[in-house]
Amino acid sequence: MARVRYIGAEPVTVPELGNRTIQPDAVAEVPDGRFDGYVCQTATWEAVEEPKESAPAPKKTTTAVKPAATSKEG
DSSP states (O other), X not given: OEEEEEOXXXXXXXXXXXXXXXXXXXXXXXXXXXXXXXXXXXXXXXXEEOOOOOOOOOOOOOOOOOOOOOOOOO
């Protein structure tokens, strides 16, 4: 979870955070995927801790299948 600080002047209720009331200068945890939606409101929120990079998915490796050997009968 990412963290943002509320820098507004009055307490605000945030429906996305379970209708939690956030006080001025309070730090709140927000879903990583919604971090940009908060910090783009520069008059209201500031970044405290950005989302952590998700671990890259392991590469899938495939093994080539050799065609079955065919015998040529003559």
